Amino acid sequence: MAQVVPANQKWWAGGRSPFNVEYGKLMMWYFLMSDAFTFGAFLISYGTIRFSSNSWPDPNFVFRSFPGIGEMNIPLAFVSLMTFILIMSSVTMVLAVAAGHSKDRKGVIKWMLWTIVGGIAFLGCQAWEWTHLYHQGAWWGSNPFPNIDGTPSTTNFTNFFFTITGFHGFHVFSGVVINIIMLIMTMRGVFDRRGHYLMIEKAGLYWHFVDLVWVFVFTCFYLL
């Protein structure tokens, strides 16, 4: 939460936060750095194994279905929709934070609600995709999709897919839970009594981070 500060303020001389933020936001930033290393380790492991494999299944073949329209061949359409939903939920989160800055309780409630809807919609899409793949015989330890060059594949394509998208989905789920708690606290006027909507900002940081991670997960599994 930015405050008016005099010029030539000695930021690091003690007695104040050198970044002009309260401790919770600082902790959130460091936590996100830490979490970035968790995902980084997963994705680098994925890269290592994929790089050392002779060939790998083709995402355009694996992810070609869309719910409700039968076996039409439209590669990556559904995951594009998922990604669009998640990015839109980031936009609504920005609007919720902005509403918080102007202490507009109704605005915060409205945009938090949309963010939660977006998060749940994303999780729903992921549940459909997982179920669909499961019915095709894909799961941890079993991979029905051949390599792109026609050779038989190892199970590591599905192993990494379910583990990493699952871990990401778990993060989205936690984010939705956090957002619901924030929504309830907003509706009960907790932040109005405090005089600031900092908690919404911190939840927003987490939410944007989870979206950012999805961009990398999306790239690694669906595009490359």
Added chain:
Amino acid sequence: MSQDSIHGHPEVVTTHEVHHDEHHGHHKETFITKYVFSQDHKMIAKQFLITGMVWAVLGGLMSVLFRLQLGYPNETFPWLEDILGRWAKGGRISVENYYSLVTMHGTVLVFFVLTGGLSGTFANFLIPLQIGARDMASPFLNMLSYWFFFGGSIVILASFFVQTGPFSGGWTFYPPLSALGDASPGSKIGADLWIIGMALFVVSSLLGGLNYISTILNMRTKGMSMSRVPLTVWALLFTAVLGVLSFPVLLSGLILLLFDRHAGTSFYLSDIFIAGKALPNEGGSAILFQHLFWFLGHPEVYIIILPAMGLVSEIMAVNCRKPIFGYMAMVGSMFAIAILAFLVWAHHMFVTGLNPFLGSVFVLLTLLIAVPSAIKVFNWLTTMWRGNIRFTPAMMFAVGFVSLFISGGLTGIFLGNSTLDIQLHDTYFVIAHFHIVMGVSAFFGMFAGVYHWFPKMYGRYMNNTLAYIHFWVTLVGAYLIFWPMHYEGLAAMPRRYMDYSAWSSFNQFEGLNQFISTVAIIVFAVQLLFLFNFFYSIFKGRRVTSQNPYGATTLEWTTPIRPGHGNWPGEIPEVHRWAYDYGKDDRSFIPQTEPIGAHESKH
């Protein structure tokens, strides 16, 4: 005392308001809130310390048991069967038990004693006191950090009591031994408990680390710029950053491992035969786990040694009555160590088939660590040079730390060379190296810290005579145990064997092994003397009668002898100078709280 003044920082208006919500019923202290679910950083520090002591005794006892086997492979000890039952049938430790003991000795001492017990204790105790804060940024998360640590401890402890025993494949937890339940008895439920225990430990370390970082950055009192904080605080800051960035990678590695264990995946498994039967796993890489593990594992050794370095620097300056030599060089070299910590992990993997060219890069980066390490060593030596040294027990241990750090560090230069490592890898030379440089020396830093700050923790002194006995026996003992191991290692005696008598090249060391085991038992016994001294002194030690018994400059000695929750009864003192104004302008010391005088010389 209002809540506002408890948490200070009127500038950051939001801080104490957030705190309000976390402090309901703060002032009605019951036994539970004061000693069990305490949110006072000083009490949490003591909880970490005493839990760490319990673990140190258990971990040390494990080493005594397997040293009995190594020193006396042909003897039987009927009393072992009495206490260990079927794990020591006929008075001899079983093979599974031997490997479990070695594995858990490593796990317990590296993580639960020298990480949780060391930085958990001193980061909690010293950060708020030395930077001038009422408590940690979030006392609640700080409490959770301890209880996750405790929970992890209980899970690891529980693995000793399951039918198939605790994990036995080494503290580095390499697959396939850790990934396949059929690989050994310890690879069954024991390995799962190890993973769960370590996951809880990682959460604890994350909560603690986030708190330490944000407290140091955000909550320094007025005037306490980063160039004025004591070196302990710098060391603990770098330690926390290392922990926050490296432990998550271990967690990722363990999650993948958990899937390999229970979901039929092959992240780390490929082309494996177990008891003549081929497993279907294909395409994974056991080396991948080693990379993930050592990306934590190497920073972990600095997580262990940096706090000890910080404690030693502070104790040296106080007891030499001289400013620490090269304050900024100390900070800079710790920063360099923290950066290099992330760039050297593959030197643990020179013999895994790593590309020799890549190996040579890691050799260079590894040997670069010698530069900041040497800067620190010379700074300690020059701090002592012509100092007016008070050889208190804390100072003795600090000097012992420097001695051990030099001895163990020099052999690190041997091992950092990939070509020499081909000969020395997996021999006793490695054991000798890391036990001296990070095991015993970190313990010396910890002992120095405990002896030095015990009066601040409990308002009483520990007994000096017992402390000197403890020091000398431990120092001489440590060298007697680990020095001969260098020779065994140079003679290619491999690690991890429980009985060498079948090899004529190695059974020449029978007498030497007996000697090492005997000394190890004596050193272990002397640690019990330390524990007696510690607990006896809590209740019966000589009382501290003055606020600043050492004549130290730092802020913790401006608090009351037994500070309450909030540390300073009135306003938090303001700071006007760095922490090392000793022997300046004919004064023994000038506290940090004293304004710069009109005619004061520059340091």
